[in-house]
Amino acid sequence: MTTPVSFSACRRPDGSAALAVHGEIDLSNSDALASELAAALPEQGRLVVDLTGVEYLDSAGLTALFAHASRIEVLVTELLAPTLAISGLSDITVVHEVGRSSG
C-alpha cells in the first residue's frame, strides 16, 4: 500500500496561509510534501504548516521542511516534537507544540 497522506491548503482565520497534513510522510511521498509546500507558500509572510495530524515523519519529510525553513511556522504534537528538535529544525524555524488535532 502506498503511504497514506492528505494535504489541504487553506486560509486561517487571521488570514495567514496554512497547509494541513494528515497521515504519514516518508520517502515515498516526501516529494509530494515538498511540492505542496512550494505551491502553498504565499508571496509574502509565512506559511503555517499544521502537522498535528501526522503520525510519522522522518528525515525525508524533514528535508522538505528544511528547504523552506525560513518561511514556515510548524505546528506539531508531542509525537513529532522530538524529531524536529533533534534535527535542529526547531532552532531555525518557529515550532509550536500543541495537542493532538481531531481532524
Add this chain to the structure above:
Amino acid sequence: MVLWWGPEFHFIYNDAYRPFLGDKHPALGKPGSQVWGEVWQIIGGPLQSVLDTGQSTYSQDELLPLNRRGYLEETYYSYSLSPLHDDAGAVRGVFTAVSDTTDGIIGARRLAALNEIGAVASRARHLPEALRMLTEVLGRCGPDVPFAAAFLREDGSGKMTPRVVSPAGGTDVTRAMLARWPVGDVMRSGQPVTISGLDGQYGSLPSGGWATSPTDAMVLPLTGDLGSAPIGAMVLAASAGRALDDGYASFLSLVAQQTAAVINSALAYESQRARAEELAELAGLRSYEARWRAALINSISEAFFVLDDDGAVVEINDAFAEVLGYGRDGVPYRPRYPWWPPPDRFPEAHARVAEAQEQMLRQSRGDFIAPMMHRDGHLLWVEATFNEIPDPDSGRRMVAGTLRDVTTEHYAGQRESALAAMGMLLARADNVDAAIAGAIGELRRLWRARRVLAVAWDGRPEPEVVSTDGAERWPDLPAGLRTSINALKDRPLLTPTTGDQASAGITLDYPGGLLALWLDLDPAVPYTAGDRTLLALLCGYLGPALHRLRQADEQRATVIAMQRAFLSPAQLPPGFAARYEPAAPPLEIGGDWYDVAELPDGRIGIVVGDCVGHALESAITMGQLRSACRAMLLQDVGPAQTLKAMDKFAAVIPGGMSSTVFCGVLEPRTGDLVYSSAGHPPPIVAQPGGEIRLLDEARSPALGVLPYIERSEARWHLRPRATLLLYTDGLVERRRARLDVGIAQAAEVLAAGRPDPVRDVADRLMTQLAPAAGYEDDIALLIYRYPGPLELRFPAGTDQLAPARADLRDWLGRCNLSVRTAQDVLIAAGEAVANAYEHGSGGASGQPITLTATATATDLYLTVTDRGRWKDSAPIPGAYRGHGLPLMRTLMTEVTVSPGQDGTMVAMRLRITP
C-alpha cells in the same frame, strides 16, 4: 551370541551364530547336551558350575572337537560363560560370548612346523642324519601331518625307496602298502596329486592324535636343487580333524618344499665333504701348505672370515662369498664393509650391525645376529661366531669367525607375531574403514613395503582406493597399475601373485564385492614362498573381520536413523529456544521430550514430557506419546482434552503409565496461554521486572494412573518481554534435596537472563544447574520470550515502507513500550529502511530488505539488512542523507553500521527504561 537357559541348558542363539552350527542347525531351544553331545563332557561341567555358583568363567583357545559337517572337526574357541539372573537374583541361565580362534591356533602351529623342518638343514651334517632328524621332526607334527612318507629315487636303479616314514614305529604300514602310493607318477610329472576317501587301501594310517583316521592325502614332488628334476616324492596325509582346503593344501605343499630343501642341502654337504676328504690327502705335503690351508678353509661349508687388527677382512672362503655375494678377489675389505645395510634406507639395521662390529673388536670371543645386505641388494640375517687369535707370525691380534644365513629363522619369528598383531588389530577395529586402514599399515610394516593399496569393488562405478600414502583415487593411479590390479580379479581368492619381486597382489572377499590388496615391495627385503603363505593367512583373517564390521556399521546407521525420527524438532518458531540432553550416550534419545507444534491458525502447541524407564524402552514410549500428543493438538481440542486422550493411550502402551506431561497452547500474537499439566513440574515465568511466577494450576495426576479422571485447564497471560521456561525434572531434581530448591535455582537463572537472548539463557541453564558429576537424568527444556522476534522481509520499494512500519508498530505495541519509545524506534527503523532502499538498490526496486526486531526485558534490538550492490566504495555514513544517521544515533542507544560485500547491516539497540 549364545544363551543356555534352565537346568537343561536349552540352547538359544541368534542369526549371526548360525554358521558356527553347520549341520546342527536348527537347534533353537533344544537341550544343550543334545545339541553338543560330542563335547558335552567338556562344556557341561563349566556350564553347570556357572548355574550353581553364579561365577563367570573364561576359557581360552579350548579344543572342542565338533561334529557339525559330518566329521569330527578340530576347532578351538575362546569363550566366556556369564550367569544370567532373573529379577529375584537367582541364576537361571548362562550367557556365552564366543570367538573362533581355530585359524590362529592352527596357523601358528603350522608355521612352527614349517620352521622346525627348515631348521633341520642347518643342523644335519649328512644325508642319513638329515633323514633321521626329518623323521623325528615330522613325528612331532602329528596334528597337522599325521602320516608322512618321503621317497627318494636311487641313483643307480631309478627305484623309489621310502627314506622317511613318520611317525617312526607306532604305525603298521607295511612296505607293500607304501609301494602302492603313486610316487613314481608324481615324480615324473612333477605335479601334486590329491587322494580323497582313503579307506585302508594304503594300510590303516596313524591319526596324529585325532579321534579318527585320515581320509585324504596328497602326494607331492620333492624338487631338486635350483629347479632341476625332482629327486623324489612325498606322501602327506591330512588330519581328519580339518578339511583338506586350499590353506591346508598350501601348507602340505610347503612341507614338501621344506623337506626337499633339507634333503638337497644334506646332499650338497655330502658332496662337499667328499671333496674335502679328497683334498685332505694333500695334507701330508708341506710344500703345498699354503694351498692346503686355503683348500681346507674353503672346504668348510660355513662362511669363514679372518679380520686383522685394523678390522679389515683379510681372508674369506667360497661359502662366505655365497652368503654375502662378495668374493675373494675383493679382499681386503675395509670397514665400512660393503655388506653393511646403508644407513639412509635401513637405519636400525645399520646401527645394529655397527654395534655387532664393535662387539667383535672389543671382546675376545662371542656371537651375534645381525642384518646384512647381499651384493645383489637383498637383506639377509646372519649369525656369526668369532674368536680372537694371535697371528702366528707377527703376534698381532686377529679375529677368526664363521657366519651362517639365518634369514628363514629370523623371519619365521616375525611372522608369528604378525599373525598375532593382525588378529589384535582386527579385534580392536570397530568399523570397516578403520580395519582396512590398520591392515594395510600392518602389511606395510611387515614387509617394509613402499606403499600398500586397498582397492574395493562394491558395486559403484569406480572402485574405492585406500592407501598407506594418504588419499588416492582410482582414476589418478597410473594406467599400468590399474591394469595389474584389475587382473587380480581373475585370480582365485586368497591366492597371492607370484613371480614378481617388486609387487604382491591378493584378493579377498569384501562386503558387497571384492577387495584387492597391492603391495609395492622393497626389492632389498626378502619375499619368499613363506611370505606368500603368510600374506594369504593374514588376508584370511581380514575377510571375515570386514564382514563382521560391515554388519556393525549397518546396525549403527539404522539405529541413528531411527533415533532421528524420534527427535524433537530442531527448527523452532521465532522467540523459542530449546535444549535436549538424553542421559544415556551413545543414544541420542531418551524418555524426555519437548515439542512445538504450529497450529494452522497461528497458535502454537507447546509440550514437555517425561516417560519412566530405562533409556531405550522409555525412548520408544516417548516417541509414541509425543506423536499422540501432537496429533491431538492439531485437532485443536485444547490441552485438557489432549491429556485425556493421552491417558487412554498411555494406559495401553508399554511404559506409558505414570508419564508426566505439561501441555499448553500459546497465542503468539497476544501472549495468551492456556494449559494443563499431568503430574509435571510447573513451568516458570520470569516477569520483565524480575518477579517469578509458577504455572501451577490445572494440575492432575500423571498419565494413565486414573484413566477417567477429568482434567482442567488454566490460563495465563504472558506479559510483554516476560520469559517462560518449560522443563523436565532432570533439570531440577537432585538427590537429597527438595524439588523446590532446584526449581528456585532454575528460576534464578531465568530471571538473571531477562536481558539476554533466549538461546543464551538456555545454555546458561544447562551449565549452571549441572551437578558436579553431570546430569543423571534426561533433560528437555523449552524457553519462550513474548513477543517472539519480528522478522520482516520485503522488496525494496517505496510502497513497502508504510506496510513495514505498520507491522513494526503492531509488534512494538505487543512489547508494552511507552508511546514515545515506540515512536523513536519506528523513526530509527524507518530511517534505516529508507536508507537501505536508497543506496542499497541504487533506486532500482527488487532486492529484498530484511528487518528484525527482538525484545528482551531490558533492551530492544533492531537490524536492517539490505543486499544491494555498491557502485563505489564511499563509506556508508557519507552516503546517508543528511539527517538520517544523526536521527538514528540520537534516538537509539547504540547504532552500528556494517558494510559488507553482500550488502549492509545496520544494527541498533535501545535500552528500555521501565
